Amino acid sequence: MAIARPIRVLALVAIGLWCFFLYQIFGLSKAPKLPGENEVIDRDPNLDLTGEPEGILYRADQGYGLGAEGTSRINATLLSLVRNEEIDGIVQAMQDLERTWNSKFNYPWTFFNDVPFTEEFKKRTQAETKAECRYELIPKEHWDIPTWIDEEIFQESARILQENQIQYGAMKSYHQMCRWNSGLFYKHPALEHIQFYWRVEPKVHFFCDVDYDVFRYMGDHNKTYGFTINLYDAPESIPTLWPETVKFLAAHPEYVHDNNAMNWLTDKERRLDHYQKANGYSTCHFWSNFEIADMSVWRSQAYEDYFNHLDRAGGFFYERWGDAPVHSIALGLFEDASKIHWFRDIGYQHIPYFNCPNSPKCRGCVAGRFTDGEAWLMKEDCRPNWFKYVGMG
Ligand SMILES: Nc1nc2c(ncn2[C@@H]2O[C@H](COP(=O)(O)OP(=O)(O)O)[C@@H](O)[C@H]2O)c(=O)[nH]1
Numbered sequence: 506m507a508i509a510r511p512i513r514v515l516a517l518v519a520i521g522l523w524c525f526f527l528y529q530i531f532g533l534s535k536a537p538k539l540p541g542e543n544e545v546i547d548r549d550p551n552l553d554l555t556g557e558p559e560g561i562l563y564r565a566d567q568g569y570g571l572g573a574e575g576t577s578r579i580n581a582t583l584l585s586l587v588r589n590e591e592i593d594g595i596v597q598a599m600q601d602l603e604r605t606w607n608s609k610f611n612y613p614w615t616f617f618n619d620v621p622f623t624e625e626f627k628k629r630t631q632a633e634t635k636a637e638c639r640y641e642l643i644p645k646e647h648w649d650i651p652t653w654i655d656e657e658i659f660q661e662s663a664r665i666l667q668e669n670q671i672q673y674g675a676m677k678s679y680h681q682m683c684r685w686n687s688g689l690f691y692k693h694p695a696l697e698h699i700q701f702y703w704r705v706e707p708k709v710h711f712f713c714d715v716d717y718d719v720f721r722y723m724g725d726h727n728k729t730y731g732f733t734i735n736l737y738d739a740p741e742s743i744p745t746l747w748p749e750t751v752k753f754l755a756a757h758p759e760y761v762h763d764n765n766a767m768n769w770l771t772d773k774e775r776r777l778d779h780y781q782k783a784n785g786y787s788t789c790h791f792w793s794n795f796e797i798a799d800m801s802v803w804r805s806q807a808y809e810d811y812f813n814h815l816d817r818a819g820g821f822f823y824e825r826w827g828d829a830p831v832h833s834i835a836l837g838l839f840e841d842a843s844k845i846h847w848f849r850d851i852g853y854q855h856i857p858y859f860n861c862p863n864s865p866k867c868r869g870c871v872a873g874r875f876t877d878g879e880a881w882l883m884k885e886d887c888r889p890n891w892f893k894y895v896g897m898g
């Protein structure tokens with residue numbers, strides 16, 4: 506029996522729609538990426554055999570014993586802002602970092618919290634290291650929402666952020682955390698005499714043995730900021746961050762360094778939509794859950810003035826400015842770009858991104874794999890821009 510033409514057409518359309526539907530669910534977006542396969546970068550440099558950085562390096566047998574025996578240790582600390590409830594996550598991160606690095610160098614850990622640490626927190630964290638652990642309360646005036654922030658405007662802004670699906674947009678403490686990490690942590694009295702820090706978050710992983718003192722490396726090689734991962738931000742979280750920065754620069758052109766990374770900050774080729782939505786900023790930033798840095802950068806007059814300008818503008822609360830773009834913009838403008846170092850040899854993961862080098866010193870990650878999440882996360886990688894405009898130093 507012949508089937509009427511309209512029915513045949515309908516059946517064909519239905520089959521077509523069904524195929525399209527299946528493709529959307531199981532198609533390219535779910536295809537697992539092979540390590541190093543990355544459409545935004547020709548070849549991931551993490552696939553190249555990676556060794557230690559060049560130059561003089563300090564080794565564990567050169568004065569890193571406990572206490573007074575640690576004559577080579579410099580003024581530095583591992584630093585973690587963390588909640589009591591995150592004890593399991595921070596213990597896991599400590600185990601990774603102690604195993605791969607700190608059990609050899611015995612740098613102290615400094616933990617910060619907006620409420621007092623529990624005895625259990627102190628006991629379990631101290632049990633993970635031979636080094637000293639310090640437990641610090643953040644002063645109220647560093648954590649509290651500034652008086653010039655209007656609660657009603659905050660609530661309305663939080664609603665908009667949520668509508669735009671900005672993660673943690675309506676969570677007040679997240680905004681407080683971002684502000685503290687941007688411009689206040691290094692003002693804590695416990696850090697007054699300390700120069701370098703390595704920031705560690707709960708649940709992060711470290712995969713590779715690091716056999717030299719990274720803090721000394723920074724000082725000896727004239728580096729002030731070290732990163733592992735470079736990412737695009739959600740432009741909806743920072744629509745007026747760049748316009749505020751431009752206003753600040755108009756008042757303070759003297760702060761811009763001759764060897765700045767303005768090209769990296771304002772690239773519009775790779776992701777024009779981000780550049781447009783962020784009103785002139787590429788949104789590319791150092792992913793600041795990992796930082797090995799010299800606090801002198803944040804203690805400079807340029808940064809102090811910049812942070813105060815941003816703080817007054819209100820975007821830590823009315824938008825969701827993160828410490829990552831704030832630190833990154835400041836570094837890109839005010840710092841000598843040659844002082845910023847890619848720690849390609851430190852295997853690192855904060856869900857869902859990795860820095861995993863090809864090195865016999867690494868275990869537990871796949872060299873060249875940028876993410877183990879959905880394939881679309883690949884386009885969040887903006888390391889190629891840093892390499893293009895500044896290099897891999
Ligand atoms: N003490 C304390 N730490 C916080 C608070 N909010 C976030 N943190 C810490 O700040 C860091 C970033 O927070 P996290 O939840 O990991 O944010 P994400 O990495 O952006 O998803 C982590 O080290 C958290 O432990 C808070 O309200 N109190």
Ligand SMILES: [Mg+2]
Nearest residue numbers: 706707794855
């Ligand atoms: Mg985190």
